[in-house]
Amino acid sequence: MDKELIRVEDLEIRYETDDGIVYALNGVSLHVEEGETLGLVGETGAGKTTLAKGILRLIPSPPGKVVGGKVMYDGKDLLQLSDTEMHKIRGNAISMVFQDPMTSLNPVMTVGDQIAEVISVHNPGLSKEEVRERVIAILAKVGISSDRIDEFPHQFSGGMKQRVIIAIALACNPKLLLADEPTTALDVTIQAQVLDMIQNLKKELGTAMILISHDLGVVAQTCDRVAIIYAGRIVETGNLHDIYHNPQHPYTLGLLESIPSLTKNVKRLNPIKGLMPDPTDLPPGCPFAPRCNHATAKCSEAVPELREIEPGHFSRCIRTFSEGERK
Amino acid sequence: MWKYILKRLLMMIPVLLGVTFLVFFIMNMTPGDPAAIILGDQATPEAIAQLREELGLNDPLLLRYVRYIVDMLHGDFGESYKNGISVASQVLDKFPNTAILAICGIFVALAIGIPVGIISARKQYSALDNVSMVLSLIGVSMPVFWLGLLLSLLFALKLGWFPSQGMGSGFLPLLRSLVLPAITLGTGSAATVARMTRSSMLEVIRQDYISTARSKGLSEKVITKRHMFRNALIPIVTAVGLQFGHLLGGAMLTETVFSWPGLGRLMIDSLNSKDIPMVLGSVLFMTIMFSFVNLFIDIVYAFIDPRIKSLYKKSGFKKKKAKGVAA
Amino acid sequence: MKSTVEKGKQRSLWMEAWRRLRKNKLAMIGLSFILLLVVLSLVTIVIDIVTRNSFYEEHVIKQNLRLRLQGPSKEHIFGLDEFGRDIFLRVIWAIRYSLFMGTVAIGISVIIGSLLGAIAGFYGKVVDNVIMRIMDIFLAIPSMLLALAIVAAFGTSLTNVLMAIAVSYIPTFARTVRASVLTVKDQEYIEAARALGASDARIIGKYILPNCLAPLIVQASLGVAGAILSIAGLSFLGLGIQPPTPEWGSMLSNARSYIRDGWHITVIPGLMIMLTILSLNVLGDGLRDALDPRLKN
Numbered sequence: 001m002d003k004e005l006i007r008v009e010d011l012e013i014r015y016e017t018d019d020g021i022v023y024a025l026n027g028v029s030l031h032v033e034e035g036e037t038l039g040l041v042g043e044t045g046a047g048k049t050t051l052a053k054g055i056l057r058l059i060p061s062p063p064g065k066v067v068g069g070k071v072m073y074d075g076k077d078l079l080q081l082s083d084t085e086m087h088k089i090r091g092n093a094i095s096m097v098f099q100d101p102m103t104s105l106n107p108v109m110t111v112g113d114q115i116a117e118v119i120s121v122h123n124p125g126l127s128k129e130e131v132r133e134r135v136i137a138i139l140a141k142v143g144i145s146s147d148r149i150d151e152f153p154h155q156f157s158g159g160m161k162q163r164v165i166i167a168i169a170l171a172c173n174p175k176l177l178l179a180d181e182p183t184t185a186l187d188v189t190i191q192a193q194v195l196d197m198i199q200n201l202k203k204e205l206g207t208a209m210i211l212i213s214h215d216l217g218v219v220a221q222t223c224d225r226v227a228i229i230y231a232g233r234i235v236e237t238g239n240l241h242d243i244y245h246n247p248q249h250p251y252t253l254g255l256l257e258s259i260p261s262l263t264k265n266v267k268r269l270n271p272i273k274g275l276m277p278d279p280t281d282l283p284p285g286c287p288f289a290p291r292c293n294h295a296t297a298k299c300s301e302a303v304p305e306l307r308e309i310e311p312g313h314f315s316r317c318i319r320t321f322s323e324g325e326r327k
Numbered sequence: 328m329w330k331y332i333l334k335r336l337l338m339m340i341p342v343l344l345g346v347t348f349l350v351f352f353i354m355n356m357t358p359g360d361p362a363a364i365i366l367g368d369q370a371t372p373e374a375i376a377q378l379r380e381e382l383g384l385n386d387p388l389l390l391r392y393v394r395y396i397v398d399m400l401h402g403d404f405g406e407s408y409k410n411g412i413s414v415a416s417q418v419l420d421k422f423p424n425t426a427i428l429a430i431c432g433i434f435v436a437l438a439i440g441i442p443v444g445i446i447s448a449r450k451q452y453s454a455l456d457n458v459s460m461v462l463s464l465i466g467v468s469m470p471v472f473w474l475g476l477l478l479s480l481l482f483a484l485k486l487g488w489f490p491s492q493g494m495g496s497g498f499l500p501l502l503r504s505l506v507l508p509a510i511t512l513g514t515g516s517a518a519t520v521a522r523m524t525r526s527s528m529l530e531v532i533r534q535d536y537i538s539t540a541r542s543k544g545l546s547e548k549v550i551t552k553r554h555m556f557r558n559a560l561i562p563i564v565t566a567v568g569l570q571f572g573h574l575l576g577g578a579m580l581t582e583t584v585f586s587w588p589g590l591g592r593l594m595i596d597s598l599n600s601k602d603i604p605m606v607l608g609s610v611l612f613m614t615i616m617f618s619f620v621n622l623f624i625d626i627v628y629a630f631i632d633p634r635i636k637s638l639y640k641k642s643g644f645k646k647k648k649a650k651g652v653a654a
Numbered sequence: 655m656k657s658t659v660e661k662g663k664q665r666s667l668w669m670e671a672w673r674r675l676r677k678n679k680l681a682m683i684g685l686s687f688i689l690l691l692v693v694l695s696l697v698t699i700v701i702d703i704v705t706r707n708s709f710y711e712e713h714v715i716k717q718n719l720r721l722r723l724q725g726p727s728k729e730h731i732f733g734l735d736e737f738g739r740d741i742f743l744r745v746i747w748a749i750r751y752s753l754f755m756g757t758v759a760i761g762i763s764v765i766i767g768s769l770l771g772a773i774a775g776f777y778g779k780v781v782d783n784v785i786m787r788i789m790d791i792f793l794a795i796p797s798m799l800l801a802l803a804i805v806a807a808f809g810t811s812l813t814n815v816l817m818a819i820a821v822s823y824i825p826t827f828a829r830t831v832r833a834s835v836l837t838v839k840d841q842e843y844i845e846a847a848r849a850l851g852a853s854d855a856r857i858i859g860k861y862i863l864p865n866c867l868a869p870l871i872v873q874a875s876l877g878v879a880g881a882i883l884s885i886a887g888l889s890f891l892g893l894g895i896q897p898p899t900p901e902w903g904s905m906l907s908n909a910r911s912y913i914r915d916g917w918h919i920t921v922i923p924g925l926m927i928m929l930t931i932l933s934l935n936v937l938g939d940g941l942r943d944a945l946d947p948r949l950k951n
Contacts (some may be wrong), residue, residue: 058541060533062452083547090544098542105534107558108632117553118543152633292478345791350803439947470883470930472890473906473924480913480920576798580887584910594799595891598806610803614795 006055006094006176007031007058011069013047013054016062020280024050026232027069029306032176037197037202037209038112039223040253041216045276046211047232052178053208056090069186075177092122095169096178101133101161105153111164112149115139115171116315118238120174134171141201142167163197177202177209182219195222216259219246225312228252231277231287232305238313286317294319328636329628335622341616347399351392354603360384364601367409393500395607405604409597414608419588422612424494425589427643428512428581429574431505435513436520436570442565443517449551459521466518475511475584482507492586512577516570523566526654527559527632534558560631566625574641577614632643656935681940684933686752691930713740714747715898724761728832733918737898738906741919744790744900745926751901752930756881762820764874769829772858774828774873786832797822801884805893815894818898818915819881830873834866868945875941879934886927903942 009029010066024115025047032038036073042048051262055071061318071078071122072274084200095118098104113230115135120126126134136146142163153161162182182198199222202209213219217228220240227237228251247253253270274291283290285300292299298318305316348395352487362378363370367590379385383394398405404414443463466555483491495504531537532555590609609648629636674682701709718738732741774785792800804818837845837864842888847857886903888894893899897908904925905923 053538056542058538087544087546090542092544096542098535099537100535104539105535106540106554106558106632117540121543121545152637154634154637163612165539167650268393296557341787342790342794344845345788346794349791350714350795353803353807367848463930464935465928468879468922468928468935470886470890470903470906470931472887472903473920473927476906476910476913476920476924480917484914505701525929573798575796576887579798579802594802595893598893601806606803606806610795610799613799616797618794645864 003034004195005032005034005073007070007072008051008148009070009072009312010052011051011057012067014067014221016065017280022094022279023282024064024232024279025054026282028229030227030234030237032208032210033207034175035206035278036224037211037222039219039226040212040229041209041214041219041226043214043276045279046229047279048229048253049180050232052096052180052210052212055178056094057086058090058095058096079167088122089166090139091118091174092172092203093174093203094176096163096171097162097180097182099181101158101165101267102185105161107153110150110152111144111156115164115168118171119169123142138167138171139164141170141204149223158192159186162186162239163178166198166201167196169268170205170207173205174207178212179209180212181214182211184213184215191218198222216244216255228255231279231282232304233287233304234314234317235288235316237306238309238315242313246310248309248313248321249317250294250319250321251288252315253321254291265278277310328626331629332622332626334478335625339618339622339647343611343618344396346614347396347611348392350614351395352388354607357601358604361601361603363406399611404608405654407605409595409600409602409605414604415615417593418608418612421588421590421593424587425578425591427501427505427584428508428569428587428599431509432512432574432578432581435509435565437517437567440520441518443521443522444563445528445551445556447525448528448532449547456525460525462492463518463521466514467522468517469515471511472517472580472584473509474514478507478511479585485623493587494588504585508581508587511584512574512581513575516574519570520563520566524559524563527562528555530562531555531558537545557631561628564624564627564631565641568621571620572617574618578625588619591602671941671944675940678940678943680936681944683810684936684940686920687719687929688719688937691753691811693751694746695753698747699750705816710816712744713737714900716945722917723912725916725918732922735905738762738914741905741922744905745902745923748900748902748905748923751812751895751899752882752885753925755885755928756819758815759819759885760823760874760877761879762816763823763848763877764827764870766820766861768831768870771831771833771865771929772835772862773860775832776854776858782832787827790820790827792825798884798887798924801888801893802893805888807859810893811898812895815885815888819884819886822884823877825883826877827870827873830869831863831866834869835862837870838862848889872938872942873944875934879931879938882930882934 005139007029008031008237010027010196011025011029012027013025015024024308028047028051030038030040039046040051042085050059050064055078057066059066060308066079067077075087078086081089105111112132116131116140119134120131125233132149135149139145139146139149143296144163144167145214148156155165156164162185166182177230178197179198183194186194195218198209201207211219213224223240225237226243227234227236228249230251236243236252237246243252244256251272257270266309272291277287277290283304284301286292286295286304289299290294304316304318306316307320308314309320354469360379362373362375362384363381366374366378383391386394395405402415406413407417442461443459445613447459452457479491482488489507490504491507493504495501536558537550537554540550545553575591579595581587582589582591583595590613594606594609594613596602597609674854716739718734721734721738722736724730724734724738730740730742733746735741735744764926770785770789774782800822801815801818804821805814808814808817828941844861847861852860885894886901886906889903890907892907893905895904897904902923905922906927909919909923
C-alpha cells in the first residue's frame with residue numbers, strides 16, 4: 001500500500017440559514033494516498049463542494065459551521081491549525097480548482113499577477129524577476145503562451161481561464177489538488193483537453209487529486225479509487241473496478257444504470273426516481289431508502305454503517321448484492 | 328483613451344446645449360419685467376420700453392437664446408441686473424470658495440465612509456457593524472441644514488471652538504472656519520458612501536474569485552486590500568459621482584447656514600432679487616462643473632476596471648455597454 | 655384557467671414579500687411611524703374642515719409674543735416658537751406639506767417617469783434615444799438646482815414647489831423603468847404574448863410594468879424621502895412653503911435667527927424631518943430586501 005497523504009475522519013458540516021439547518025456533511029470519512037486520484041461522485045447538493053472546501057477550511061462562517069471531525073494531513077489536524085499555519089497549507093501543500101472558471105478569477109488583476117501572487121506568498125525569498133520566470137514556466141505547462149501574461153481574465157476564453165486557474169493551483173507543486181468539477185462549465189470539446197492536461201501535470205508533479213464530479217464517465221477515465229457521496233455521507237467507496245463492476249449500494253447501481261452505454265444495447269435509460277431528501281430535513285434511516293427499489297422496513301430505522309464487502313470496498317447498505325440480484 | 332475622452336467631451340456639447348436651453352427657457356418664464364426690475368419703481372414706461380429694446384427682450388425667445396449661446400462661447404455670460412457687473416467675473420470670484428467647501432466635504436465623506444464601510448462588511452453583523460450602520464442610516468436621513476444648525480449651536484455657540492459664520496482669511500483661520508461646514512456637507516455623503524461600500528464589499532465577498540484568493544493561502548488583509556476593495560470600488564466610485572450632485576445642492580444649504588460666500592449663496596441671493604443673468608450663469612456653471620465631474624468619474628472607471636478600458640479601446644461610443652459590465 | 659394560476663402565484667409573491675417585510679423589525683418601526691404621521695395629519699385636516707380653519711388660525715398661526723420662545727412645558731410639550739406659537743401643533747400641522755406633498759410629487763414623477771421609461775425601453779431606437787437624451791439633460795442639472803430654478807421662475811406657490819420636485823425626479827424613474835423593461839422585453843413569454851396577438855399597450859400594461867414594480871416601489875419610497883428633504887430644503891432657503899404656514903424647513907429657517915435663545919425651536923422641527931426620512935429609508939431598505947431577497951446581504 002502507498003503512503004497515506006490525507007485522511008478525513010467523520011467530518012460534519014452544517015449551514016445555519018434562515019430556513020433551518022442544512023445538514024451538508026454528516027460524518028464523512030475518506031483518505032487519499034500519495035499520487036493517487038480519488039473520484040468523488042454525487043449529485044448536486046450531496047456535499048461534494050462542501051467537503052472540498054471543508055478540507056481547506058474555506059467554508060464561509062456564518063452560515064457554515066464545522067461541527068465535528070478531523071482532517072489529518074502530515075500528522076496534524078488541519079481543523080486545529082491557526083489561521084497563519086493554514087495560510088501556509090493553502091495553495092502550497094493543498095490547492096483547489098473551482099467549478100466555474102468564468103467567475104473564479106479576479107477580473108481586475110492580470111492573470112500573471114494572479115499566478116505570481118500564490119508563488120510569492122509561499123516563496124517570500126524570490127525576487128520579482130524570479131517569480132515572473134516561474135509564472136512563465138507554469139503558464140507554458142498549462143499551454144498558455146508567455147505573451148499573454150499581462151492580459152486580464154476577460155480577454156481569455158473559458159477553457160483558457162480554467163488553464164490559468166489550474167496554473168494557480170499547481171504553481172507551488174502541491175501534494176494534493178482538490179478539483180471541484182473542473183470541466184463541468186466548459187464546452188465538451190475543451191473538457192477532454194483540460195482533463196488530459198490535469199492528468200499529465202498530475203503525473204509530472206506527483207500530485208494526488210480528489211476529482212469531484214457527477215460524471216461517472218470522467219471518473220472512470222481518470223481515477224484510481226471512487227467514493228460515492230449521497231446526502232452528506234459516503235455511501236460506497238472502493239477502487240475503480242469494485243465500483244464499476246461490483247457496485248454494492250443501490251444508489252451506485254442507479255447511477256451506473258443512468259449513464260448511456262455504447263456497447264450494451266439498452267432500450268431506454270433508467271434514471272433514479274425521485275429526488276435527494278431535503279438536507280434541512282433528513283429522514284432518520286438510510287437517506288436513499290425513499291428512492292430505493294430494494295428498501296425494506298429496516299432501512300428507515302437507522303442509517304446503515306459502512307460495511308467492508310471486500311478488502312478496500314465499503315458500502316453503506318444493509319444488503320450485499322451478488323451479480324444476479326442487481327436488476 | 329485620449330480619443331475616448333475627446334469623444335466624451337464632444338458628447339457633452341449637446342447635453343450642455345440642452346441644459347442651457349432648458350434653464351434659459353425656465354428663467355425666461357419668470358413673471359415680472361426685467362427692465363422694470365433694473366430701473367426700479369421710479370421708471371417711466373418709456374424708459375422701460377427703451378431698455379427692453381436695448382436688452383433685446385422684445386426679440387423671440389429662440390433668437391435671444393442663440394445670442395446668449397454665442398456670447399457664452401466668448402466667455403460672456405451677460406451682466407447682473409442688480410449691479411451691472413459681469414456674471415462671469417462674479418461667478419469665478421465665488422467659485423473657489425464653493426470648490427474648497429465641496430472638496431473638503433468629499434474628503435470627509437471618503438475618509439469616514441470608506442473605512443467604516445469596509446470594516447462593517449468584514450465584520451458583518453458584529454456590534455461594530457450594527458452601530459455604524461445605524462449611525463449611517465441616521466446620517467443619510469439627516470437634513471444638511473439641520474445638521475449645520477445643530478453643529479453650529481453646539482461647537483460654535485456653546486463651546487466656541489469654531490466660528491459659526493463666514494469664511495476665515497489666512498490658512499489657519501480658513502481651516503478653522505471650514506471644519507463645521509465641511510463636516511455638515513460631508514456627513515450625508517459619508518453615510519451614503521459607507522452604506523454603498525459595505526454592500527458592495529459584501530457583494531464581492533461572495534464572489535468565487537475571493538474563494539480562489541483564499542485557496543491560495545493569502546491573508547485576509549491582503550485579500551481585503553488586493554481582491555475585495557478594488558472590485559468593490561466601481562459601485563463606490565459611482566456613488567461618489569452621484570453624491571457630487573447632492574453635494575452641490577447641499578452646498579447651497581450649507582453656505583446659507585454658515586454664511587459661506589460661495590456660488591450657492593450667490594445663486595440664492597440672485598434668485599431672491601430676480602437677477603436672471605446671475606441665476607442662469609451660476610446654474611450653468613454648476614451644471615458644467617457637475618458634467619466634468621461625471622466625465623472624470625467615467626475615466627476613473629477605466630482605471631479601476633480593465634474590462635471597461637478594453638471596451639473603450641474598441642469603441643469610444645460603447646459607454647452604455649461598459650456601464651452594464653460594471654453593474 | 656391559466657390566468658388564475660398565474661394570479662395566484664403573483665399574489666403569493668406579494669404575500670411572501672409582505673411576510674419578509676413583517677419580519678424586518680426596523681422596517682416595521684419605520685412603517686408604524688409613517689402611519690402615525692398619516693393619522694395625525696388626517697386628524698388635523700379633519701379639525702380644519704370641522705372648525706373651518708378657526709382652530710388653525712387661533713392656535714397654529716396666531717402669534718402670542720408675550721410667551722415667545724418658552725421651553726417645553728406641560729401645556730406645550732414641544733414649547734413655543736419665536737412668535738409664541740405652539741411648536742407641537744405647528745409640527746403636526748406641517749406633516750401634510752412634507753409627507754403628502756412629497757408623496758404626491760413622487761406619485762407624479764412615478765407616473766410620468768415610468769411611462770417615458772416604458773416607452774423608451776419598449777420601442778427602443780429613435781424613441782429611446784430622444785427620450786433618454788432629454789432625460790440626460792435633466793439629469794445633468796443637479797436636482798436641487800433644477801427645483802430651485804423652477805420655483806424661482808414660476809414663484810413659490812404650493813403647486814410650483816410640487817411641480818419643481820416632481821420634474822426633478824422624473825429622470826430617475828424613467829431610468830429605473832427603462833432598465834427593467836430592457837431586461838424583461840426579450841424574455842420568451844413576451845414573445846409568446848406577442849405571438850398570440852397581444853397589442854403593445856397590453857404587453858406593456860400586463861407584462862412589462864408589473865415586472866418593473868418591485869424596483870419602482872423601492873425607488874419611490876426612497877424618492878419620497880428625497881422629496882421631503884427637497885421641500886424642507888427649498889423652504890429653508892425661503893423658496894418653498896412661505897411663513898406663516900407651518901412647514902418643517904421654514905420653521906428651521908426662522909429658528910436660525912433665534913438659535914441662541916432656545917434649543918427647542920431648532921431641534922424639534924429638524925428631528926421631525928429626520929425621523930420621517932429615517933422611517934422612509936428603513937422602510938425602503940426593508941422593501942428592497944423583501945421584494946428582492948437575492949439582494950439581501
